[in-house]
Amino acid sequence: MSDTITKEQIFKPENIVYKKTDLMTDNVLSYCPGCGHGTTHRILMEVIDEMGLQSETIGIAPVGCSVLAYDFMNVDMQQAAHGRAPALATAIKRLLPNKTVFSYQGDGDLAAIGTAETIHACNRGENFTTIFINNGIYGMTGGQMAPTTLEGMKSSTSPYGREWHAMGHPLKMTELVARLPGTYYVTRQAVHTPAAVRKAKKAIRKAIELQQQKVGMTFVEVVSNCNSGWKMTPVNANKWMVENMFPFYPLGDIKVDGKLVKEV
């Protein structure tokens, strides 16, 4: 049968259709199936690989689900205290201005406990790239309410839904930092479809390229699902994300070349 190939043929280089980047280690990802972290890790590492920056890159892992990001990303990495990744990245970039530095943070880390560090690093125009995974929940600790949890959304600490009088409003951190003069490129992406992944990867590439030019903070939010925390199947979680998260956290560029391209 001519339309089938043998196992031996598959291994031949000319038949390769996809190759995992060497910048992802062979460790088994600790993320739930369907989670956006794995995809975001991969596209970030692909960009670093394609740009030939492995030996020049230092990454910061946060506290949260991606606390073990250094197990998967094959670059020099440091694990930060909860919320402090921007402080670490600031010092590293100041002391080693020609390196590529990124912080990789979740919503609890970046938008709650680390708000001060985030705002000030952005406002100082630190020349590193922030990757911000927003899934509206504290995933690792078991689905508690996050600063980004939508109104009405249920979590283990808002079991009847987030009610703003008592629990405050969801925080649009990305819109907030876009207004600061120190940010140069601010965008919101997602990784739930192949097309979205391609766009998100382009955005990350742009951010890393801009970092080389030392123009200020480059900030990429990735809206993601948390199917475990949301207590949904992966498919339903993505559907729920499109229907509920995207209207409040709309995808697209917010600031390009230091100028707002969207009303915030």
Next chain:
Amino acid sequence: MTEEIIIAGFGGQGVLSMGKILAYSGIMQDQEVSWMPSYGPEMRGGTANVTVILSDDRISSPILTHFDTAIILNQQSMDKFEKSVKPGGLLIYDPNGITRHPERKDINIYKVEASKEAAAMGFRKIFNMIVLGGYLKVKPLVKMENVIKGLKKSLPERYHHLIPDNEKAITRGMEIVEAVHTV
């Protein structure tokens, strides 16, 4: 030789800088020195004082309660430090604004009309140098040439043209210092 001095007055009278010049002068003649200011909220407009120690030996405590010399420039400081002068020690003060003059009989008391003189010389900023001159007349611990060297060290270069005026003020202080009571 060890000389333990307190200089006390209002913030802005040049208390700290007088101490600094004295300390620098000590360094110029190879002495050990320490300069310990009162710091904190009182710096802002209230009283200011500095403990200066000049010694031929290693200095122990930079913070003291009793002094060989007290240089006193306002009433609050008089009330606070007159009693801190060691018996047989020296109290030197500017009578301007002093309502209760020193009363102790077991110490040497001198006065320098420094405020009045500074006004007469038309240069209020050298007030503290007139006081310093008075002190150095009574206790010539540091040589004038070392004071000038100390001034050069402690003043930023842009003020070096004022050194001759400072020297004049020190000399003037030496001329006008008067004994009030000696033991």
Next chain:
Amino acid sequence: MGKELRLMKGNEAFAEAVIRAGADGYFGYPITPQSEVMEYLMAEKPHERTGMVVLQAESEVASINMLYGGAACGKKVLTSSSSPGISLMQEGISYLAGSELPCLIMDAMRGGPGLGTIQPGQADYFQLTKGGGHGDYNLIVIAPSSVQEMYDYVEISFDLAFKYRNPVVVLTDGAIGQMMEKVYIGDQKPRLTEEEIREKYPWATLGKTPDRERNIITSLDLDPYRQERHNLHLQKKFKEIEENEVRYEELNCEDADFIIVAYGTSARISQKAMDIGREKGLKIGIFRPITLWPFPKKEIRALSEKVKGILTVEMSAGQMVEDVRLHASEKIPVEHYGRMGGVIPTPNEIVEVIENLFVKG
């Protein structure tokens, strides 16, 4: 000893020493009584002098985490603060110790607790010599007692920090920070190049090159057995530090009947008390721990076996006295005299306490 002689405040001498030691980065947040450190550094433009980075952070929390980032890259980094700020930094310090990173932290202690006062204190002894943050760790804690030592111990502290890959604390107070004394200034040491750092500190996260595995700086290990092994490794290192790095000074201890144990400002004041006491015929000696951790245990033990009494003088309710009691002979009294809240003990008070406790009593 350096050749150039200056009259400087303790805080300024510390800052100048930092530049001359070839430090790479200072990250700090203003707090009295040590703000002169950052002010001096900013005014000196170390970026022009040596390329050193000086950054005013948004908080002490950010400052210590900037150290955490910079130290991971093998850079010589430091911060300075005062008691409340140091409390805020404890989490980050624990991370630094857990990840085995070198750095220098200066604490100009003030009276506490809470916001306390800006006047000098020595009540951070427990906090810093017993770890301070969470987990089992120790910091090397050095207590200068003169402006010259504020200068000299910067380079020594950096050396110790890198030798043992551990944070080092210079523990001082506002009195030493604000006081001016003569200082001999040493020569400028060059900052290390990236190649030199890669060579000397192969653990540094400077970017993964093809010749090595990626470097990971973390204090996290979710496997309890591996985490325990890491802890045992840390404890072994701390033991080694205790055996090799004890520093202290003795004054007139040979013929002394009574020993004052004091550090920093209290040691200076106690020297005056010793002079006054000796004039009165009281044979007082001073034992001044320079390293508060590692604590000079053996030396205290040995001294306690030949004197009639020990008095610790601290600007606290009695913290170091616990360590002295732990190691001194139980045959002699070990007493404490302290002032708190920014009050500085006077030499005469100390002499009186010795007379009352050991002579009359």
